[in-house]
Structures are given as C-alpha cells and as structure tokens.
Amino acid sequence: MPVCHLEPLNPSEANCRQAYHSVFLDEPNQHLIGNFALLPLRTRTRGPALQLPPLPAGVTELTIDASSESYDPLDEVLQLFRANTFFRNFEIKGPADRVLIYGILYVSELITKIKPNMGRRDAEKAVMNSALDTNFAIPGDAGFPLNQAFEPPKDRNEAEVLRQYVGQMRQELAQRLLNRVYADGSNAPSKWWLSFTKRKFMGKAL
Template sequence: MAEHSSFNAVNNVEVVCGMAIPPIKTKVQGPAATIPQQDVIDIIDEAIKFFRPNLLFKNYEIKGPGDVFIIYMTVFITQCLRKIANEEKEANALRMLIEMARLPVPKPNEAGFFMRGIAKDPTSNAEGEKFSAYLKQAKEELVNRLIKVLYKDGVKSWDHKFWVGLSKKNFMNLKF
C-alpha cells in the first residue's frame, strides 16, 4: 500500500497550485515558514521516508495537497540519485545536487513542468511565484538531508547502492 502525506489532513496548511506548502525545518532562504524543533517530522522528512515504498507503485492515489508535494519530491529524488549514481565523494555529490536544486522551477502552467494535470495552474502571478520559490527552497533542503542518508564520513554509505538502484524506476511514469 502506498504511503500518503500526513499533511493532506492538516487544515491550517497553506495550499498553492493544489500543493501543500507547510513549514519546514530549514536554514535555506526562501518563502517557507520554518520549524525550529529538529525532532518534528516535516513534509521533506516524509518525502525521503516514503521514497522507497512509493517508488514501487505505477499508480498513486492523490488524497490531498500533501501528496502532490510527495509526488514532486519523489520524482526529484529519482533525478538526484541518477545524477550522483557513480559519485564516490560526498562533497562532489552535494555540489552537483545543490546546483540541480537551484535551477528555476517552472510554474504548473508553463512548458517544461512535468506534473501537468496533477498540480493546478496558478490563479495569479504571485501564486505561481510562491509555488516556484517554495519548491526551489524545499529541493535544496531535501538535497542537504538526502546527502546525509547516502554518504557517511564523506564517502558512500553501504545503503547508497540500494537507493541508487531504485533510480532506474520512473514513479508514475513521470520524468523531471
């Protein structure tokens, strides 16, 4: 059974373009509200935790705006793993992924956005800008956390090959 975001049911979470944009634990500059407690599970923790079980599904029932974020990040993690599949050193992998995370995020109504039909078109330019800025910040924070899972003491962890092995799958046949 697929894993779904706990942020689907949270009533006070802002929704932009059909995607939840809850507060996150981050030091990365951006529009997201920050959570000061490090022991709280945020939506980025969920995206990393749910990556491996959810990747096994070709179909994924979207139960709310949190799931839209999980879909985006699952596809992004797949791209990250493909990019660093053969990289031995943590510093090089982090540099490559930060570079990738900082690329502009297209709005749902722009060409090049891979989740057309899943995320909703922005109702205003400000909504579209907030959507793009939040995802850019979230991607950079996700990269910082993912590197800690994949590398230990500056080199690949033994778990690295299992994560990278999953990068050959396309979640819901979506490509970043």
C-alpha cells in the same frame, strides 16, 4: 478511498499493495497555491515556508518520528521514497499528497546525479547545482509533467511564491539526501540508494 489496483513496477509482485499517503493531508489551515500545499518546513533555506522547530536533542534526520513537531514533509518524502517509487499509479487524496509526489520525483532526479565512484564532495557539487538551479518547471508551465493533476497558480505573484517554496524544497531535499547517501562516513555513495536510479514513481520524471 484505498486504491488496490496500483501497479507495482515489478511485474512478478503478485500481491496487491498500497502506496503510502501523506500524514499531512489533514494539516489545518493549509496555505494552498492551486492545489499544492505550502506546508511548514524545517529548513535554513530562505523562502516563504513557515519554519518548524529544529530537531530535538538526541534526534537526527535519520531517526525523527512522524509524531515529532519537527517532522516535516521532506522527512516524509525520504522515508516513503523506497515504498512509493515502485508504483505507477497513485490516488491523490489532497494537496499534501502533491507535495509528496513532487518530492519523490525530485529525489529520483537527484539520485541520477550521483555516480557510483563519486566522493561526497563531487556528489554535493552535482546535486547542489541542480538544487540551486532556478530554471525548473512548476504547475502550469508547459514543461511540468503532472499538469493534469496540479492546478496552476492564479497569477504571476502566486507563481513566484510557489517557485520560491519549491526552491526551498529542492535545496533542503538535496542536503538531506546527501546525508543519507553518505551516512556511513566512508565517502562512497550508498549502493542501496543508487539502486533506485532507474525507478520512476508514477512513470514520471521532472
């Protein structure tokens, strides 16, 4: 059911807008831990995610379309980041939306690591230090900010699988974000991406 009471962060925006939901909501045979979907990913990072085909010839991370068999939830996170990050409220329609939420919040965190005067090498060091850190909260942990909407794993084994999957997400998102922030080859970060440093999707931060 569409939500038309979503509150944009910009109070001058009078029109009612809708946030975008995941195109993977109806993905068949989803592997769930709690109510978080472990969807297939296109990644070389080791972990439990099922592997999607590599990018087709002539297609890049920046040009891939949602109709491609190689399109994954992390492509979606980066494509919907700008549109969704302005909203404080978001109606969760299924497990895939929780992947989208986590991904957007993590991209928001990564952007704060990149400073306006950073070249790509320094930014990569800062971003990958975060992505490779295994001391992060997952649903059910006391420090996880969305426990009211995310169910915890049933046991320690499920928790470990979920942690490994989220770790894959974090590493892959870090790499793809860097490719976007430094897409013009100038070795200076995109002012457009850095303009979102203070935005908080749903008013939350990881």
